[in-house]
Amino acid sequence: MTESLRLAKRVVALAQCSRREAEQYIEGGWVRVDGIVVEEPQFMVDTQTVEIDPAARLAPLEAITLVLHKPAGYDAGDGPNPARALVTPATRWADDASGVRPLQRHMHGLGAPLALPTAASGLLVFTQDWRVSRKLTEDIDRIEQEFVVEVSGTLKENGLALLNHGLSFNNYAMPPIKVSWQSEHRLRFAFKRMSASRIEPMCHAVGLEVLAMKCLRVGRIPLSKLPPGQWRYLAPDDRI
Secondary structure: OOOOEEHHHHHHHHHOOOHHHHHHHHHOOOEEEOOEEOOOOOOEEOOOOEEEOOOOOOOOOOOOEEEEEEOOOOEOOOOOOEHHHHOOHHHEOOOOOOOOOOOHHHHOOOEOOOOOOOOOEEEEEEEOOHHHHHHOOOOHHHOOEEEEEEEEEOOOOOHHHHHHOOOEEOOEEOOOOEEEEEEOOEEEEEEOOOOHHHHHHHHHHOOEEEEEEEEEEEOOEEOOOOOOOOEEEOOOOOOO
């Protein structure tokens, strides 16, 4: 009988390293058990073949940030139809050029600090990084968001000027923003210091009904060609 051992202990023997270094190799996705990557140091092994990737390197495990193309109807938070459920290894965009090595731990501890209305589609940021969370909450007034909004109805006189600056809700004056026609039925909104949830009531105030809205950009991060229901990592040098 072969005694079962924690995977970390087997890696210590193989790599002649410390226990913490063995755990880093495993958590970094560099260790295979019978050809399958295992990322849990406490995983028990006995007669299985344990291999360390020849390219393995010891590096701190960084918190990751990713962006999802959220379809309309999914909740950005913890609602009954959470967009978070779309973030799986199978839905990673095949053209993701971030260079980030996918790990199982990237699928856990993700939060969406910047709300996106359930009825809206487009760019939704998920992150494990407290610095990104703070930027998208405490520092959001300095970050421009861009939406395209499909509308119907007849714009009231001076309505476009009012959308840009002049509307008030609950005695609160909306900040100046940039609104322009992109086509006969599409408006472009670019704004800071405002929640995307304000777009629909703003349109109603000038005689328009919102049929659909899509987030195209958050700061310097564009939706670009990311397909609906798929996600990609932000590269380490990407800045929101």
